[in-house]
Amino acid sequence: MNLANMKDIVRRDLHDEDDANYRWTDTVLERHIAHALKEFSGHLPLEEKAVIATVAGSRELDIAAVTGRVMVEAVEYPVDKFPAIYQPFSLWGDALTLLGDEIPDGSDACIYYGKLHTLDASGSTLSPQHEDIIACGACAFAAIELAVYSVNRVNTGGAAAPGELLEWGNQKLALFRKDLKRLGSKNRVRIQTLYPPYNPIVSKTTDPGP
Numbered sequence: 001m002n003l004a005n006m007k008d009i010v011r012r013d014l015h016d017e018d019d020a021n022y023r024w025t026d027t028v029l030e031r032h033i034a035h036a037l038k039e040f041s042g043h044l045p046l047e048e049k050a051v052i053a054t055v056a057g058s059r060e061l062d063i064a065a066v067t068g069r070v071m072v073e074a075v076e077y078p079v080d081k082f083p084a085i086y087q088p089f090s091l092w093g094d095a096l097t098l099l100g101d102e103i104p105d106g107s108d109a110c111i112y113y114g115k116l117h118t119l120d121a122s123g124s125t126l127s128p129q130h131e132d133i134i135a136c137g138a139c140a141f142a143a144i145e146l147a148v149y150s151v152n153r154v155n156t157g158g159a160a161a162p163g164e165l166l167e168w169g170n171q172k173l174a175l176f177r178k179d180l181k182r183l184g185s186k187n188r189v190r191i192q193t194l195y196p197p198y199n200p201i202v203s204k205t206t207d208p209g210p
Helices: 003-014 026-043 128-150 161-194
Strands: 046-053 060-062 069-076 089-092 095-098 108-115
Touching: 003 026, 003 128, 026 128, 026 161, 069 089, 069 095, 128 161
Parallel strands: none
Antiparallel strands: 046 108, 060 095, 069 108, 089 095
16 A cells, blocks of 8 residues: 555545546645645554663663654663563653663663554555555545535535535544544553553552551
8 A cells, every 4th residue: 555545545535536637636635635644643653662771871862863753662671581571651741761770771661652553655654554544534534624625615516515515524523533532542551561650659548558
């Protein structure tokens, strides 16, 4: 799947396949596809791993080179241990601070993070089963934008045409976001089985004392 394939799917779903009289230009459709891809990435990002050298005696790691990231899921330090050791951390901008007892000695740390998916002329990082979700979202954004633009303008579809398009777009948007919510929930369950939470669990039944 590449961007041209995705535009073909979106045009087919929008019934906009007359290349002599497109209602949406390629540029506009590409913007709506990018919008859908960005929302999708927020719920199910592309999983990546980066190796970052620590600075001896410093708890702070500069992760500016980890571009396109949506979130940081876990930090492994020291590496190559079994079972793996994951450190609690805080993140502010590009500065990641390790909060555990381990003080870095200059060796590498592994950053497990999620980043934006790509969909361009050369291909895509999407799984095939998720391509229809992106198409659904792009159709929703395209239909809603055109419907809003068409309100109070002369159109050949009758007075109800913009309203019908808006309703259809909102239905597609609801389906798109329902799928995103479902995928996001499944991903959180899977991630939490791999990595322990870095926030300490506070007991609601035990008195921690003074």
